[in-house]
Amino acid sequence: MADTEPTPVPERKRGSGVKLVYDLLRDEILDLVLPPGSPVDEVQLAERFKMSRTPIREALVRLAGEGLIETLPNRSTMVSNIDFLNLHTFFDALVLMYRVTTRLAAQNHRREDLPIIRGLHEDYAAAVAARDTLAMIATNVAFHAAIAEAGRNPYFTGLFRRLLDEGRRILRLYYQSYEEQFPQRFVDEHAEMIAAIEARDIEGADRLGKAHAEQIVLQVQRLFSRNERLDIAL
Amino acid sequence: MADTEPTPVPERKRGSGVKLVYDLLRDEILDLVLPPGSPVDEVQLAERFKMSRTPIREALVRLAGEGLIETLPNRSTMVSNIDFLNLHTFFDALVLMYRVTTRLAAQNHRREDLPIIRGLHEDYAAAVAARDTLAMIATNVAFHAAIAEAGRNPYFTGLFRRLLDEGRRILRLYYQSYEEQFPQRFVDEHAEMIAAIEARDIEGADRLGKAHAEQIVLQVQRLFSRNERLDIAL
DNA sequence: TGCATTTTATTTGTCGACAAGAAAAATACA
């Protein structure tokens, strides 16, 4: 009974709480640990993270700013729904950003960008080999985000990141319900993209980015249309 | 002395404070009433708006999320600088979004969109006729935002709005230092764009959007390069 | 005077409490 330490408090540093909550909630939303429609309760989160509602609230305001949660005034907050009816607008934007960022990377990358991109390429290949779904999704996002960074246009990078994030939720659904080893194809396409970027082949990078994106879109669309038919069949 | 009402408080409604502060600060930043680098003090704003720091802080978090203000941890908050060194990335993104949104409007607009767009077109023409700079900037943004809305892709619309907002600050500089009646040309180009959209001439709308955007970019670049030379001359 | 150290001031970050708004539950009434 000598151990009378007041409490084994996590000892967080001032200012770190918001980021902690923001990062964690964001990942939980994008990995569908918190599926669309899940209630997000400030008091509950405050208890969970052992802090007051103020920093929780700030994290939620930021998530709302990115459209990841929705707030009904005076009433409740919940994880945003995926707008399946307008998926085509998402795909349109995604394809264009794949093209633009890959093209700009071919145009503007510096030598020091390539090792980073290659490293993430290998991470993705490893995740595919290990059949680790969550790792595949995460490393794929990181790979393309790194290409976008090498393109050096923060406006495009910003939109692309948002689209890739939203895509994490959709891909999560995809991999949950669909088993196939096609990702090897993506690994090969990634390698081609790197080659085009390194060769500063702008048109080639554009073409590969477009083809790669449309490949993904097609697969996902095929899945959803099949699911629709299944729903109707029930 | 019978009038002993406690205080003639503005009587704001619960939940409206954040929006009030957010909207006002946003406009003040974009109109350069608060120039880049201006300090943004929470306590001062709380006094000015007669509310506690909590809603002020929420408005600031949102503005920071859009990159309009920057926060140094534990120290200070200030209006974001305009990144003149990387203006070309801004122009690249702006031109592409002009193209994409105008193109999509030609493709996806509904009949009820056109009267709205025409109305804003006339507002812009009126502002040009009146030589009202702030009104020109504001109505121009509203006009192109309406076209983007008619294109019905929220991802593109979102990025475009951000770019147009950032453009408000740059155009404000432009009109402050540059006097010329070229805006009439923009009025004519706007009319052409409306015609292409109405005719569902997708390629034509794309071409017009691109030309229109490049026109603006060229003028602004010319101004800045002239200013640079002036700076050097001093 | 020049520099290191301590003190003060200023601004943000966090907290706990209370009030308002809206939905859900309970009650009253026919």
Place this chain on the structure above:
DNA sequence: TGTATTTTTCTTGTCGACAAATAAAATGCA
């Protein structure tokens, strides 16, 4: 039993106060 009304509950919105972190000012010392 069915509906209108009141009460309760639950969640968010706002407040005032305090603590921590940093920069600026003041002080001490050679």
